[in-house]
Amino acid sequence: MTKHPSLVPDRAAIERRTVSYIRAEDATAEDVALLDEHWMSFRAGTADRVLAYLPLLRDSAEGERVDRYVHSLQTASRALRDGAEDELVVAALLHDVGDLLAPDNHSEFAASLLQPYVSRTTHWIVKHHGIFQSYYFLHHKGKDRNLRDQFRGHPAFEKTVEFCAKWDQASFDPSYDTLPLETFEPIVRRVFGRAPWSAEGPPL
Numbered sequence: 001m002t003k004h005p006s007l008v009p010d011r012a013a014i015e016r017r018t019v020s021y022i023r024a025e026d027a028t029a030e031d032v033a034l035l036d037e038h039w040m041s042f043r044a045g046t047a048d049r050v051l052a053y054l055p056l057l058r059d060s061a062e063g064e065r066v067d068r069y070v071h072s073l074q075t076a077s078r079a080l081r082d083g084a085e086d087e088l089v090v091a092a093l094l095h096d097v098g099d100l101l102a103p104d105n106h107s108e109f110a111a112s113l114l115q116p117y118v119s120r121t122t123h124w125i126v127k128h129h130g131i132f133q134s135y136y137f138l139h140h141k142g143k144d145r146n147l148r149d150q151f152r153g154h155p156a157f158e159k160t161v162e163f164c165a166k167w168d169q170a171s172f173d174p175s176y177d178t179l180p181l182e183t184f185e186p187i188v189r190r191v192f193g194r195a196p197w198s199a200e201g202p203p204l
């Protein structure tokens with residue numbers, strides 16, 4: 001199939017060209033236009049990079065009966081089988097993607113990754129899932145398991161409880177029929193292929 005040339009940037013040709021400056025203060029309009037061209041070409045590969053990164057979660061913290069990669073796939077499998085919309089399936093797939101690089105604020109990491117492409121509600125769910133998920137653990141450390149209660153009344157509160165109860169906390173099962181990453185590829189491409197929200201903020 002012949003692809004429309006305007007939709008398929010000639011990456012090799014683009015990469016042969018570089019800006020004229022070595023200090024940004026000397027940039028010209030042509031330089032900025034060239035960088036925009038590079039940027040659009042690079043940005044089009046975001047879904048590919050996300051998909052390539054996910055299997056690295058196999059090397060996250062150990063101790064669970066499934067690794068973080070399987071946990072992520074299983075969380076997304078449950079979301080998909082429950083008929084969740086695209087962005088919630090992707091949220092389920094990526095909710096722990098920050099475990100490797102941001103172990104102390106992994107929820108915010110994943111939320112930031114998704115923010116330009118999803119609703120405020122989905123962003124809020126991912127950003128707060130760590131606190132809501134702690135409901136299942138904190139009391140065993142003598143702490144208050146109800147930290148989530150500080151958000152009671154928020155429009156996304158119940159959906160976040162549900163995200164954790166139905167999908168996240170239930171997805172540590174080695175015997176579950178977890179779907180492979182290939183199942184989620186088109187969904188990830190659809191969500192990351194959306195036009196990112198503009199300066200006015202994300203859609204409701």
Ligand SMILES: [Fe+2]
Binds near residue numbers: 095096133
């Ligand atoms: Fe998490």
Ligand SMILES: [Fe+2]
Binds near residue numbers: 071075095
């Ligand atoms: Fe999780």
